[in-house]
Amino acid sequence: MDRPIIRLVHYRRTVFCFSVPDVCPCCGEALKGARLTDAPVSLPRPLSHAHKTSCSLVIAPAESNPEREFDGTADLHTGISNTRGVVYNYTEGGVVRDAAGWEESVVVPLVRPDMFHLIHRWDEYLERFSHGAQWDPLWTRFDPDDHNCFSFCLDFINVVLDVLGQTPQNRESFTQNYILPRMKRLWKYSAIYRRVEREGCYAVDPDLDQD
Known part of the structure; x- marks a missing residue:
């Protein structure tokens, strides 16, 4: 595209x-x-260069899809970008920090530009969260259905919401409110x-x- x-x-x-x-x-x-x-x-294109964004949820086709296209059927991979555009994402080998490879992604901003205190500590929160035992393959096994890349992202988002004193999101509500509208726009654009x-x-x- x-x-x-x-x-x-x-x-x-x-x-x-x-x-x-x-x-x-x-x-x-x-x-x-x-x-x-x-x-x-x-x-406007629905895909963005995730490494040029910050403090966002990013979505891209899984590496198992060599064409790396969003067609509505492909498996998707999710991650969280830090303030420098490095994408933290959870895999079978644990948390990976990617400085490249997410150039064509759906980006969901998670922080308003005026949230200076949160932005200042975002990288600290993300790095500390990534070292949790639940993301260490020696302690917790990756499960494609119940303990996966989306679990990592949603759990981190809920940690941030807790810091802000806000109600946590469940998988269904976050998908419906934040992800599906952007994916539907992408699928329509692609069609x-x-x-x-x-x-x-x-x-x-x-x-x-x-x-």
């Missing part, structure tokens, strides 16, 4: 393309100089991208074009 998707509206039809076409694919009218309901805009790549342009009725 290297090329940006451009969205424009012409005669109440939303058109997606990689570059503005000379004529509307729906009605055949020339678009150069035409009055568009919405001017062409470039849609449009593949359609435009295959057909050149893709047009839909406005009521079907929901962000």
Whole structure:
């Protein structure tokens, strides 16, 4: 998904393309100089360079997926970035600290920019948490269903919430409120991208074009 998707509206039809076409694919009218309901805009990519982010939950295809694509069926791997973009993630061998490899990820920011005290101590909290016995393979075995990379991330997030005096999240609520909205946006973006790549342009009725 290297090329940006451009969205424009012409005669109440939303058109997606990689570059503005000379004529509307729906009605055949020339678009150069035409009055568009919405001017062409470039849609923001749903994937980010996780090593250029901080204090975030990051999601990427698992290493078992050589294509490293988000297609709605691939196994996903999650981690937590520190203030320098190093991604801490839990594997069968314990906690890994990656300075590379998460360049195409879904990023869920966990800290507001004005939370200076938390940001200042984020790396300390993350490093101390990573040394817990529950993440040491000599003490606790990795389980793909019940004790995995997502368990590591959610447990750390709840440690932070406890420091802030806030209610902890369970797996279901955190997934529904924070992860699924971003994954659905990514899956929709990917579907449009593949359609435009295959057909050149893709047009839909406005009521079907929901962000």
